[in-house]
Amino acid sequence: MHEMSKGANIGLASLGEDTGSVTVSLGWSSTAGDGDADVSVLLLGPDDKVRSDDDFYFYNHPSAADGTVHLLGKSPTGDGSEDRIGLDLDAMRADVSRVVIAASQYGASTFGDLDGLRMTLSGRSGEALLGFSISDASVETAFVFGELYRRGDQWKFRAVGQGYESGLAGLATDFGIDIVDDAEAEGSEISDDRLDAPTDSESTAAGAPPADPSATAAAATATALPAQPGPVDEPPAPAAPAPKRAARTAKKKVTLPKAAKKSLAENETWRPARLFPVPSFRSDKERETRATSVLLAVMTEVPEFGRRLTAGFGAPAGRMQTFTEVSLPHGDSPKRPDGVIRVERAGKLWTALLETKTNGNPLKAEQVQNYVDIAARRGYEAVITLSNDVALEGSPLVDVKIDGRRKHKVSLWHLSWAEVAHQAQMLIRHEGVGNAAHAWLLQELLHYLQHENSGCHGFQNMGPAWVPVRNAIDAETLCQGDPRAVEVVESWERLIRQVCLRLGGELGQKALPVQRSRRGSAPGARRTGLADRLCDEGRLTAELRVDGSPGILGITADLRTGKLRTSIDVAAPEGSYPLSSAKRLLRALAQAPADLHVETLVDTGSGPRSTLERLRPEPGDLLPKDGATITGFRLSLFKGMGGARGNAESGFIRSVDDAVDRFYGSVVTHLAGLDRRPAQRPRGAAEAAVTV
Numbered sequence: 057m058h059e060m061s062k063g064a065n066i067g068l069a070s071l072g073e074d075t076g077s078v079t080v081s082l083g084w085s086s087t088a089g090d091g092d093a094d095v096s097v098l099l100l101g102p103d104d105k106v107r108s109d110d111d112f113y114f115y116n117h118p119s120a121a122d123g124t125v126h127l128l129g130k131s132p133t134g135d136g137s138e139d140r141i142g143l144d145l146d147a148m149r150a151d152v153s154r155v156v157i158a159a160s161q162y163g164a165s166t167f168g169d170l171d172g173l174r175m176t177l178s179g180r181s182g183e184a185l186l187g188f189s190i191s192d193a194s195v196e197t198a199f200v201f202g203e204l205y206r207r208g209d210q211w212k213f214r215a216v217g218q219g220y221e222s223g224l225a226g227l228a229t230d231f232g233i234d235i236v237d238d239a240e241a242e243g244s245e246i247s248d249d250r251l252d253a254p255t256d257s258e259s260t261a262a263g264a265p266p267a268d269p270s271a272t273a274a275a276a277t278a279t280a281l282p283a284q285p286g287p288v289d290e291p292p293a294p295a296a297p298a299p300k301r302a303a304r305t306a307k308k309k310v311t312l313p314k315a316a317k318k319s320l321a322e323n324e325t326w327r328p329a330r331l332f333p334v335p336s337f338r339s340d341k342e343r344e345t346r347a348t349s350v351l352l353a354v355m356t357e358v359p360e361f362g363r364r365l366t367a368g369f370g371a372p373a374g375r376m377q378t379f380t381e382v383s384l385p386h387g388d389s390p391k392r393p394d395g396v397i398r399v400e401r402a403g404k405l406w407t408a409l410l411e412t413k414t415n416g417n418p419l420k421a422e423q424v425q426n427y428v429d430i431a432a433r434r435g436y437e438a439v440i441t442l443s444n445d446v447a448l449e450g451s452p453l454v455d456v457k458i459d460g461r462r463k464h465k466v467s468l469w470h471l472s473w474a475e476v477a478h479q480a481q482m483l484i485r486h487e488g489v490g491n492a493a494h495a496w497l498l499q500e501l502l503h504y505l506q507h508e509n510s511g512c513h514g515f516q517n518m519g520p521a522w523v524p525v526r527n528a529i530d531a532e533t534l535c536q537g538d539p540r541a542v543e544v545v546e547s548w549e550r551l552i553r554q555v556c557l558r559l560g561g562e563l564g565q566k567a568l569p570v571q572r573s574r575r576g577s578a579p580g581a582r583r584t585g586l587a588d589r590l591c592d593e594g595r596l597t598a599e600l601r602v603d604g605s606p607g608i609l610g611i612t613a614d615l616r617t618g619k620l621r622t623s624i625d626v627a628a629p630e631g632s633y634p635l636s637s638a639k640r641l642l643r644a645l646a647q648a649p650a651d652l653h654v655e656t657l658v659d660t661g662s663g664p665r666s667t668l669e670r671l672r673p674e675p676g677d678l679l680p681k682d683g684a685t686i687t688g689f690r691l692s693l694f695k696g697m698g699g700a701r702g703n704a705e706s707g708f709i710r711s712v713d714d715a716v717d718r719f720y721g722s723v724v725t726h727l728a729g730l731d732r733r734p735a736q737r738p739r740g741a742a743e744a745a746v747t748v
Contacts, residue, residue, distance in 0.1 A: 057176075060188040060202075060215040068145075068204075068211045071185040075211070076146035077372050078185075079128070079178045082159050082201060084170040085136025085571075092568075092601065093159045093170070095139040096224065097125050098231050100154040105232035107151065112233050114224070115566075118487070123363060123373020124148050125155075132553065132569050133449060136172060142367040145204065145211050146402060147374075154205045156231065160198040160224035167193035167219065175201040177213060180370040180406070180437060182467035188215040197223040309488025310495050331497070332504040340415055343511045345380070347504075348394045348412045348442075351476065352378035354501045355397070358494045364479045366397065369408065369438050369469045374401030384430050391426050397440070407436040413443035414473070414511030421454045424468070428456055431466040438467045446472045446515050446550040450579035474514030477505045478557040486564030515554045518547045518708060529594045529615045541587035545596070549583070551709055552598040552611070555716055559602065563720075570599035570608055590615075602720075606727045611716065613697060613708075620711060622719035623692040625657065626727055634686050638678040641689055642671060644730050648723050653692040658684035693719050 058071060068075040082095050099111040106112060113120065118127040124147050128140040143155060157175065161167060173190040188202055196219030203214050220226045321328075332350050337343040355362035355378055362376045379396040395410035409427045413419055419441050427439045445453050447470040456468055483489050484498045505512040521540035528534035534541060552569045560567035571582075590596060594616040600609040605624070612621040628637045638656075645652065645668060654671055656663030656678050663680040671677055680686070695718070698711035 057184045058186040060186055060213075062188075062190075062215055062217045065212050065214040066186065067207070068185070068213060072179045072183070074180045075185070077142070077144050077180045077370055078204075079182070079368070079370065080141040080143060080157055080202075081138050081176045081178065082141075082157070083133060083136060083138040083172060083174045083176070084167075085133070085172040086170055092137065092165075093139075093161050093167070094224075095127060095141060095157070095159045096228075097127070097141055097143075098156040098158065098228070098233075099125070099148075099152045100156060100231060101151055102153050104154065109233060111152075112228060112231075119360075119363070122147060122149075123367075126363065126367040126373075128368045130566060130568055132571060136170075136571060137568055140368060142370075143204070144372050144401070147372065152206075154203050156200055156203045158198060158200045158227055160227065162223075165197070167196045167199055173199070173201075175215075178370075180467075181465040182370060182438075182469070183465060186213060188217070190217050192217075193219060195221055197221060198227040200227065309490065310492050311486065311488045312484050312495050312499060314485075330503060331500040334504060334507040334509045337509065337511075340417055340511070343414045343509075344394060344412050344417075347414050347510060347512050348410065349380050350501065350504055351442075352380060352395050352397070352410075354497055358483075358489060358497055360483060360489045360494070361480065361498060364483065365471065365476065366399065366408070369440060370467060371397070371399045371406050371408070371438075372401040372404075374399045374406075384434070386426055386430050391430060393427050393430075406438075407431075407434075408438035408440050408469075409436060411439070411441050413441075416444050416511075416517050418445070419443055419454045421456060424454045425456050428458065428466050428468060432464055435464055436466065438469060440469045440471055442471045442473065442476075444473055444511075444513065444515055444517075445470075446474065446553050448546060448549055448553075448579065451546055451583075472514060472554070472557075473505060473512040474554045474557045476512075477502060477514070478561040480505070481561030482564065485561070514557075515547075515550050516707075516709060518551070519543055522547065522708075525590075526615050529590075534591045536588045536591045538587070538591065541590050542583055545583045545586045545590060548596045548598070548613075551712060552600070555611075555713065556600060558713070559600070559716060559720065563602065563604075565603040567600055567602045570601050572599070600716075602724075604728075605724055606730060609716070609719070609724070611712065613712070615697075618697045620695050620697050620715045621692055622715050623690055624719075624724060624727075625688055625690050626730060627688045628686045629730065634679050635676060637686060638671075638675040640730065641678075642668070642675050644726050645691075645723070646726075648726060649693065649718075651693070652723060653694070654678065655690040655692070656680060656686055657688040657690055659687055660684050691723055693723065 058066060060066070068078070082093075084093060086092075094115050096112065096114040098106055098113075101107045110117075113125050113127060115127070119125060124144045126142040128142055130137050130139050132138075139159070141157065145155075148155070161169075167173060167190075170193070173193055174187060175190075176184050176187045178184050190199065190201070193199065198220040200216045200218045200220075202216050204211050205214065206212075220230075222229075319326075319328075337346070355365060356376055359376070363371075363373060366376075367373075376397065376399050378398070380394065381392055382396045383390045383392055393409040394412040397408045397410060399406045409431055411419065411424055411427055424439065424441060431437070431439050441453065443453070447453060453470060458466065458468070480498045480502045484495045484502070489495050489498065504510055521543035525534060525538075525540050525544045528538075528540075549569070556567040556569055594614065596613040596615070598611045600611070602609065606626050607624045610621070610623040610625075612623075614621070626641075629640060632640065641654070645654075648668055650667065650669035652668040653665060654668055655665035658680050663684065663686070664678055666677055678689075693715070695711065695715050698708040
């Protein structure tokens with residue numbers, strides 16, 4: 057990999073043979089676990105300005121209609137997070153002369169709070185071609201990491217490293233973008249929410265049945281949250297010049313209504329007809345074949361969904377076709393991968409072989425190795441594995457050897473069923489698709505994936521080490537260095553990542569696990585340290601950062617007591633008296649469960665604590681007796697922990713899901729306005745007249 061210095065440039069053609077489609081990754085870390093940023097991309101014309109506001113891609117406008125730009129989202133790394141961007145340079149219009157890669161902080165955070173600021177650029181095969189690290193960040197709230205620019209018919213990269221103290225607005229304004237203020241944004245959010253659902257005429261024209269009540273159950277938590285900023289329709293051009301559209305919004309797409317239409321069934325025993333029925337399968341092979349065929353068919357028919365799943369694997373934006381049970385020669389007998397994905401762009405083909413597992417069945421290294429060898433020999437670009445497992449850095453699901461001597465490189469990627477469901481949920485509930493028929497197809501796919509017989513529920517088993525480790529903790533015989541403890545820590549990390557995918561899909565927000573570790577520490581060493589803590593304390597802990605939440609969510613599984621604890625720390629409202637802060641907190645939690653534990657945090661440590669039921673009539677019990685300064689409050693819910701590995705109704709995995717859902721829906725959603733001071737009402741008519 058070629059290391060860049062600030063201001064240096066290099067031609068992409070000198071780095072690799074296939075650089076027409078690249079993936080740009082921006083990474084950062086924070087030892088405190090509370091640092092994050094958002095990526096953005098700007099397409100500039102010859103005048104170094106955007107051609108229109110549509111050339112600005114960010115969290116609320118994540119992809120280009122022609123597929124040339126696609127924000128692929130965040131993924132956790134060993135000591136932070138990484139945000140990826142897919143760019144199809146071959147398909148970029150001729151009037152685009154520069155592609156600017158940037159990132160911005162929000163709130164009072166700056167890039168000086170983050171460690172390990174780094175940008176990498178990878179080719180179509182996933183191999184890293186160049187890297188650029190930024191070490192001089194301080195008070196900047198936005199950064200241009202680098203830019204891709206044309207020289208003749210070639211693309212080059214320049215390492216920029218320029219910071220802005222004026223944040224995303226200042227950066228965007230420099231390149232000709234109009235940014236709306238908060239008041240205008242709030243007004244647009246109201247109108248966006250009204251446009252979420254397709255009209256009856258739209259659904260009828262597309263031939264799409266009305267939404268089914270069962271399909272909206274997964275989004276029950278989201279309905280309690282404030283509306284997300286959503287895309288809106290561009291108004292028809294009036295006779296008089298219209299104000300320039302601001303970059304806060306994107307073009308309107310169709311999402312499913314949050315409230316289902318009234319069912320015409322006589323009683324609850326009537327089940328609506330499904331496009332993808334889930335009968336009782338006779339074998340795992342039958343389950344795998346059906347799941348693969350259903351997924352690949354929807355990927356072909358819903359371009360937004362197919363592109364979403366393949367862009368991160370280096371596939372170009374183009375015409376996609378998918379195939380199942382293809383026979384390919386290999387040695388003495390042909391091999392049959394579960395599926396083949398082909399994308400055509402400008403006469404060139406991108407091909408990936410797909411190996412699928414369902415119902416918790418593990419991937420087989422020999423099978424995957426055969427497909428990698430076949431792909432290399434036939435000039436295919438990728439092999440994709442799809443299973444219930446969630447991939448982790450430094451812990452591969454299969455041990456496959458890639459022959460580095462071969463001129464043609466094959467990239468090996470993994471996709472979990474939980475991620476497939478997450479992407480479908482994000483599109484039909486929050487971001488939208490091209491028409492109502494596409495939304496209905498994704499809804500049918502999501503219903504299939506979530507059905508108990510599909511085998512596509514995601515990570516569902518804590519592994520063979522789970523029960524022995526729990527028993528050893530009970531008997532106090534688990535010692536540091538036990539490899540079974542490391543296996544349990546890895547399973548716990550997979551579970552937490554899946555919880556983030558599911559919660560993020562329901563809320564329409566980014567949800568990521570927080571990794572608190574030393575900069576540069578290897579994932580294996582970090583997990584070994586967590587395994588040693590598990591042996592000493594008997595507890596598994598995790599933290600989640602969810603956009604829009606007032607703090608970081610904590611999850612603790614105490615294997616000694618069999619209890620799950622979900623918690624969040626919220627800061628005390630500024631400028632309030634201690635008793636006023638306590639009363640405001642209890643008012644915000646008026647609908648929260650009575651068994652919620654509330655603990656006062658003071659500058660010297662912990663203060664009084666009690667349950668919400670006891671505090672409601674006596675909020676003064678939250679005040680420290682010694683007059684210590686209140687810095688915040690810790691809110692916690694406790695529930696029993698499932699004992700099975702995850703398949704039973706009382707399984708541990710299900711109990712973690714239920715605990716997070718209950719805590720977020722019944723506690724966190726009520727804290728949105730806690731930091732806002734209530735408006736003061738005038739005490740009399742005279743005072744009111746003076747105010748006016």
